[in-house]
Amino acid sequence: MTLVSARDLVTDAARSGTGIGAFNVIHLETAEALVRASAQAGLPVIVQISQNCADYHGGLEPIAVATLAVARRAETPVAVHLDHAERPDLVDEAIALGFGSVMFDGGALPYDENVAVTAAVTERAHAAGVYVEGELGEVGGKDGAHAPGVRTDPDEARAFVEATGVDALAVAVGSSHAMTDRTASLDLSLIARLHDALSVPLVLHGSSGVADAVITDAVRAGMTKINVSTHLNGFFTRAIRSVLDADERLVDSRRYLAPARDALADEAARMLRLFALEG
Numbered sequence: 366m367t368l369v370s371a372r373d374l375v376t377d378a379a380r381s382g383t384g385i386g387a388f389n390v391i392h393l394e395t396a397e398a399l400v401r402a403s404a405q406a407g408l409p410v411i412v413q414i415s416q417n418c419a420d421y422h423g424g425l426e427p428i429a430v431a432t433l434a435v436a437r438r439a440e441t442p443v444a445v446h447l448d449h450a451e452r453p454d455l456v457d458e459a460i461a462l463g464f465g466s467v468m469f470d471g472g473a474l475p476y477d478e479n480v481a482v483t484a485a486v487t488e489r490a491h492a493a494g495v496y497v498e499g500e501l502g503e504v505g506g507k508d509g510a511h512a513p514g515v516r517t518d519p520d521e522a523r524a525f526v527e528a529t530g531v532d533a534l535a536v537a538v539g540s541s542h543a544m545t546d547r548t549a550s551l552d553l554s555l556i557a558r559l560h561d562a563l564s565v566p567l568v569l570h571g572s573s574g575v576a577d578a579v580i581t582d583a584v585r586a587g588m589t590k591i592n593v594s595t596h597l598n599g600f601f602t603r604a605i606r607s608v609l610d611a612d613e614r615l616v617d618s619r620r621y622l623a624p625a626r627d628a629l630a631d632e633a634a635r636m637l638r639l640f641a642l643e644g
């Protein structure tokens with residue numbers, strides 16, 4: 366197998382009532398680790414590049430081209446997705462680069478503006494055969510704080526999906542971005558109500574702050590795409606720290622990046638199995 370669209374992976378997971386892992390690429394070693402995790406687990410993966418990551422690299426193209434190349438060489442199905450694009454022009458660039466799916470994040474916009482911009486972006490993406498994830502009800506935590514209590518209303522979500530044509534929807538159900546402990550509680554009854562109300566799969570952002578058992582409960586309640594970044598970054602960075610702490614004369618960066626890549630692959634593989642309810 367090789368590069369596929371997130372459309373196929375999310376649709377298959379939604380049909381089978383399981384979850385699909387969507388993990389963030391930060392640099393080349395992350396992309397390599399996540400594709401290796403997919404092979405280790407024998408399960409597909411969505412690797413995603415955020416607007417923040419593109420900005421860190423000074424543009425989307427270098428990290429995107431590298432990630433797409435790694436994905437094309439995969440033994441298992443791998444999708445490359447644009448995460449949290451708040452600038453419509455970044456979506457257009459991702460489509461031109463060959464991404465099979467994009468997230469346009471208008472969650473911080475007033476509702477009417479979110480609808481208008483998301484609908485326009487979705488129309489252009491669909492014309493190119495690209496799958497679109499939208500967001501309604503801001504998923505909190507840009508500052509690392511706990512969930513601010515924002516929740517996505519099922520009726521508003523249904524109206525949003527109909528008005529914009531998005532293929533999947535990121536919803537606010539209690540998780541929060543960039544948490545470094547796994548203590549968030551999720552509103553499982555709201556997930557079930559959103560699942561019943563909507564014709565499109567649900568996306569959980571901020572899953573790093575959610576414990577294993579709560580994530581699997583969320584999948585059973587109807588959550589499909591599970592986004593994780595911070596939690597996996599922790600495995601990568603702790604491995605580097607332990608190698609550097611053990612040898613202060615080390616200078617070859619491959620000597621600490623390789624074990625970090627291994628540690629990230631192992632945890633990502635474990636999470637792929639967990640979300641697929643094989644754990």
Ligand SMILES: [Zn+2]
Binds near residue numbers: 449504542570571
């Ligand atoms: Zn997110």
